[in-house]
Amino acid sequence: xxxxxxxxxxxxxxxxxxxxxxxxxxxxxxxxxxxxxxxxxxxxxxxxxxxxxxxxxxxxxxxxxxxxxxxxxxxxxxxxxxxxxxxxxxxxxxxxxxxxxxxxxxxxxxxxxxxxxxxxxxxxxxxxxxxxxxxxxxxxxxxxxxxxxxxxxxxxxxxxxxxxxxxxxxxxxxxxxxxxxxxxxxxxxxxxxxxxxxxxxxxxxxxxxxxxxxxxxxxxxxxxxxxxxxxxxxxxxxxxxxxxxxxxxxxxxxxxxxxxxxxxxxxxxxxxxxxxxxxxxxxxxxxxxxxxxxxxxxxxxxxxxxxxxxxxxxxxxxxxxxxxxxxxxxxxxxxxxxxxxxxxxxxxxxxxxxxxxxxxxxxxxxxxxxxxxxxxxxxxxxxxxxxxxxxxxxxxxxxxxxxxxxxxxxxxxxxxxxxxxxxxxxxxxxxxxxxxxxxxxxxxxxxxxxxxxxxxxxxxxxxxxxxxxxxxxxxxxxxxxxxxxxxxxxxxxxxxxxxxxxxxxxxxxxxxxxxxxxxxxxxxxxxxxxxxxxxxxxxxxxxxxxxxxxxxxxxxxxxxxxxxxxxxxxxxxxxxxxxxxxxxxxxxxxxxxxxxxxxxxxxxxxxxxxxxxxxxxxxxxxxxxxxxxxxxxxxxxxxxxxxxxxxx
Amino acid sequence: xxxxxxxxxxxxxxxxxxxxxxxxxxxxxxxxxxxxxxxxxxxxxxxxxxxxxxxxxxxxxxxxxxxxxxxxxxxxxxxxxxxxxxxxxxxxxxxxxxxxxxxxxxxxxxxxxxxxxxxxxxxxxxxxxxxxxxxxxxxxxxxxxxxxxxxxxxxxxxxx
Numbered sequence: 001x002x003x004x005x006x007x008x009x010x011x012x013x014x015x016x017x018x019x020x021x022x023x024x025x026x027x028x029x030x031x032x033x034x035x036x037x038x039x040x041x042x043x044x045x046x047x048x049x050x051x052x053x054x055x056x057x058x059x060x061x062x063x064x065x066x067x068x069x070x071x072x073x074x075x076x077x078x079x080x081x082x083x084x085x086x087x088x089x090x091x092x093x094x095x096x097x098x099x100x101x102x103x104x105x106x107x108x109x110x111x112x113x114x115x116x117x118x119x120x121x122x123x124x125x126x127x128x129x130x131x132x133x134x135x136x137x138x139x140x141x142x143x144x145x146x147x148x149x150x151x152x153x154x155x156x157x158x159x160x161x162x163x164x165x166x167x168x169x170x171x172x173x174x175x176x177x178x179x180x181x182x183x184x185x186x187x188x189x190x191x192x193x194x195x196x197x198x199x200x201x202x203x204x205x206x207x208x209x210x211x212x213x214x215x216x217x218x219x220x221x222x223x224x225x226x227x228x229x230x231x232x233x234x235x236x237x238x239x240x241x242x243x244x245x246x247x248x249x250x251x252x253x254x255x256x257x258x259x260x261x262x263x264x265x266x267x268x269x270x271x272x273x274x275x276x277x278x279x280x281x282x283x284x285x286x287x288x289x290x291x292x293x294x295x296x297x298x299x300x301x302x303x304x305x306x307x308x309x310x311x312x313x314x315x316x317x318x319x320x321x322x323x324x325x326x327x328x329x330x331x332x333x334x335x336x337x338x339x340x341x342x343x344x345x346x347x348x349x350x351x352x353x354x355x356x357x358x359x360x361x362x363x364x365x366x367x368x369x370x371x372x373x374x375x376x377x378x379x380x381x382x383x384x385x386x387x388x389x390x391x392x393x394x395x396x397x398x399x400x401x402x403x404x405x406x407x408x409x410x411x412x413x414x415x416x417x418x419x420x421x422x423x424x425x426x427x428x429x430x431x432x433x434x435x436x437x438x439x440x441x442x443x444x445x446x447x448x449x450x451x452x453x454x455x456x457x458x459x460x461x462x463x464x465x466x467x468x469x470x471x472x473x474x475x476x477x478x479x480x481x482x483x484x485x486x487x488x489x490x491x492x493x494x495x496x497x498x499x500x501x502x503x504x505x506x507x508x509x510x511x512x513x514x515x516x517x518x519x520x521x522x523x524x525x526x527x528x529x530x531x532x533x534x535x536x537x538x539x540x541x542x543x544x545x546x547x548x549x550x551x552x553x554x555x556x557x558x559x560x561x562x563x564x565x566x567x568x569x570x571x572x573x574x575x576x577x578x579x580x581x582x583x584x585x586x587x588x589x590x591x592x593x594x595x596x597x598x599x600x601x602x603x604x605x606x607x608x609x610x611x612x613x614x615x616x617x618x619x620x621x622x623x624x625x626x627x628x629x630x631x632x633x634x635x636x637x638x639x640x641x642x643x644x645x646x647x648x
Numbered sequence: 649x650x651x652x653x654x655x656x657x658x659x660x661x662x663x664x665x666x667x668x669x670x671x672x673x674x675x676x677x678x679x680x681x682x683x684x685x686x687x688x689x690x691x692x693x694x695x696x697x698x699x700x701x702x703x704x705x706x707x708x709x710x711x712x713x714x715x716x717x718x719x720x721x722x723x724x725x726x727x728x729x730x731x732x733x734x735x736x737x738x739x740x741x742x743x744x745x746x747x748x749x750x751x752x753x754x755x756x757x758x759x760x761x762x763x764x765x766x767x768x769x770x771x772x773x774x775x776x777x778x779x780x781x782x783x784x785x786x787x788x789x790x791x792x793x794x795x796x797x798x799x800x801x802x803x804x805x806x807x808x
Binding site: 360368385391 | 673676679685692695749751754764
């Protein structure tokens, strides 16, 4: 009964989405106010029904109900609790239901909490959100039903891909989806504002918190995914320019550009058309990412099943929504007036350059990601990997960092180049100092890019906190703190990346138990290898005692695991985090003569990469709280004035 | 005088400004495409089956990917314990290859693999990365639809 109830709830929710679209049309196009009262209950019920359906699917997974096809194909009764739970979205149908749930709950939130828009634009936005949701309900119900039954029931399930059996599964997909789908809200806002011709600063202020939420979760999701890949693959790398990674990076780049341009629109009423365009592009990138990852066009751990109809369905949705919104953009953009003018030397101008650079990086990543797919259609098989992306993205990212030193110090509307440059002297000075110091200490062993990376990181770190100088810190608004912390996060992350590629030491050896290996100042004593068993796996477990400078040894346990359902070997690397970096050990194969392959890395300050990512997301969170808080105070002040007027 | 002309000037300028911004965006995008194309020409790694790689005379040092089956009995471990020599085959030609590192869990003789690396002057392929099957359902993307026939030692199209 649970599965049938879940399916019925989804159909009902889809019907309500259609009703929501109709209500929006009646209210906005027809000016019929009678229907408006229904909007809130309809949006609320729609969100509640999908959330309920998702909860039912989780219940089915927790109960290991093998009469449900999805559970039988992707779960196993012997799986630990957390993977039964998180395994709900470790497959195509479940992850799509998560997507739809996030999308309709976000729609509910827009219906209930958005107060900044005039009603027509608000309703047009809700109509747009319902229209997108409808497409995904159709995809879910016609091409990816998560509640399909299996008759007769399977004796037990096929199990979850062991690579996914990791705590990361509980965190990475939901945060990433909140980000991906959050961008659908930005898209709906843009469509709504185009429909009612209300592209202005007020619209930008209303839209900004939603974009910030999406961007914050996207940042968290990418950071979590990067760390997950780093420790679970056992390759020691944290970013592989895999198409599935690019699929999450592209919406992030677009969203980053978007909320910078939104702040121009909100503060200065400029960049109207550009902001609308970016909203469309950001959601287009979410959908392209989903298409690339889920259609099976790329083979990876993210592509759950190769099914051409699903790919075609997603492509059709992409064409309809993006094509439709671009058409609307083309028809309406002539009616959007030019925004306010600004000087070539001003905060706005620097934000424009920021946007251009981010767009260029986005374009380069998109081309590099799609190129192999395009050539394959013409019969030439190529792969585009790190050499292309590092060569091309690295230098532009460094220019962006240089911009980050100057931009936040510039005044809105007009600034003087000379006084602006004077303000950047401390940061540039520190950067040059670091450049010289690193070059003197390390010498020729460091590559150009890591050296410039460290230099830029130092400069950006100082420049990012400079907007706080000369201010009363307690009275500095929260969103300024947010900006400072997010920019500081960029510097921290960059320092980690540069330090890892410049100073990493790596050893690859075949060693017998009892041997001690030196790597990066650490002594790694290889003690023994023992077979051990977990809940649904067995493993060869190595004991390594590591120490440096004669400190008390710490035990580390890299493993080679073997999962039984489905039968798959995996590598479980071991990390030891110190204040100045991470020791990373991998156990390889046993050789016939009693030796084991070992791979060891000492990665100085590598953890800064993800700490920086977390700081960037935290900055987004502070900015969000600051903006929403200020909006709320303003609304309350307006309410008080209104009340006084009534009393008078 | 200044008061009356200011709004007119500003309106004109705002229009100009939009034009300049559009042109800048266009220039940036065109620049990105050109940059990407020139970089792709140098940096895209071509994928070959062993017979194609031999026919194409891939220049030493150029990054390419070779996809094939690891010939049964060909994996030879070197005395250092971490280097292997093996042979990749597509049924038409065989290619000697080496790899230093921990081989992926599912890399074994008779299974499909994609090796990323470059040839040396003697024609041996030095793999820097090995991509093996993730599970029964997985094949390196470029090798979709092929599987290894145990009897004939050939790559054949998989039965649908």
